[in-house]
Amino acid sequence: MPLLGPAEIRDLAELLGVTPTKKLGQNFVHDANTVRRIVKTAKVQPDDTVLEIGPGLGSLTLGLLETGARVVAVEIDNRLAEQLPVTVSQLDPDADLTVVTADAMKVTELPAEPVSLVANLPYNVSVPVLLHLLPTFPSIARGLVMVQSEVGERLAAPPGSKIYGAPSIKAAWYGRWSIAGTVSRQVFWPVPNVDSSLVAFERMPEPGTLAEREATFALVDAAFQQRRKMLRQSLSTLLGSSADASARLDAAGIAPTARGEELTMPDFLRIARA
Incomplete structure (x- = not known):
């Protein structure tokens, strides 16, 4: 043709x-x-x-x-x-x-x-x-x-x-x-x-439900709005406070001092599920 x-x-x-x-x-x-x-x-x-x-x-x-x-x-x-x-x-x-x-x-x-x-x-x-x-x-x-x-x-x-x-x-x-x-x-x-x-x-098969996807994406957006900040800070508004963010991160097995750019998609999903 x-x-x-x-x-x-x-x-x-x-x-x-x-x-x-x-x-x-x-x-x-x-x-x-x-x-x-x-x-x-x-x-x-x-x-x-x-x-x-x-x-x-x-x-x-x-x-x-x-x-x-x-x-x-x-x-x-x-x-x-x-x-x-x-x-x-x-x-x-x-x-x-x-x-x-x-x-x-x-x-x-x-x-x-x-x-x-x-x-x-x-x-x-x-x-x-x-x-x-x-x-x-x-x-x-x-x-x-x-x-x-x-x-x-x-x-x-x-x-x-x-x-x-x-x-x-x-x-x-x-x-x-x-x-x-x-x-x-x-x-x-x-x-x-x-x-x-x-x-x-x-x-590939989606790793979670619609609700989990929405929660994961909200965490991702918050983490990268202030990408140089530690997650306990960048997620504090979304999760209630720095202390609440730290508790959620600890429960997910993620260091509160980590930054968003260090995490994989499954890491953010674990935080959403924690």
């Missing part, structure tokens, strides 16, 4: 009167080799149902459909959502594509259960989108997302590193995350100010 190049991307944008906006994180991939590398790295299979967020003008969508997979694409921009099926049908009339016009942060229903998430996520909302989609669609078993390099490194960061933080721990609730490659800013139109990372994930 022919994929979209720089000329086709600009022609489509002109046809629709689309000027890419930073607000919607619209940076369109125009390099076929990059698209096919993403699809190959994501290990998309012909019988997969793939969820794509923010398909834009269809560069990655066409690459996913090229495998024979079914694609459910969620697009917030009405103009792009209306054009995408037209573009796809002109290049591959037999492609199995469904476009849902919606905000990915609010979507709660899809016409099919996705087993994979493959997307070029808007830089400004990539983590919130992931943390909404993963609990909302538990059928998603694996995926590959393209995000700002700094965000990708945070998602995959190990405890104790300078970039380890709340996104690292919350992502770990849902599975394993790793950097699977990098993408140059030069393959986008318009060219962003940052490079991108490909982040792969494999879903």
Whole structure:
């Protein structure tokens, strides 16, 4: 299947009167080799149902459909959502594509259960989108997302590193995350100010209940709002006082003098359960 190049991307944008906006994180991939590398790295299979967020003008969508997979694409921009099926049908009339016009942060229903998430996520909302989609669609078993390099490194960061933080721990609730490659800013139109990372994930069984997840995430947020403080201090407001925080930490087997950046996701879950 022919994929979209720089000329086709600009022609489509002109046809629709689309000027890419930073607000919607619209940076369109125009390099076929990059698209096919993403699809190959994501290990998309012909019988997969793939969820794509923010398909834009269809560069990655066409690459996913090229495998024979079914694609459910969620697009917030009405103009792009209306054009995408037209573009796809002109290049591959037999492609199995469904476009849902919606905000990915609010979507709660899809016409099919996705087993994979493959997307070029808007830089400004990539983590919130992931943390909404993963609990909302538990059928998603694996995926590959393209995000700002700094965000990708945070998602995959190990405890104790300078970039380890709340996104690292919350992502770990849902599975394993790793950097699977990098993408140059030069393959986008318009060219962003940052490079991108490909982040792969494999879903694992959630370690606790919904209530435990909410309690764990609240502890994580409190710990990293003041990441340089000891946990007995950073958790004192949430847990009542410094003494109460120390008692809870002791009960969980965590030193009250530890800092949030030293703890793993299971450590925070133990504190929630203590």
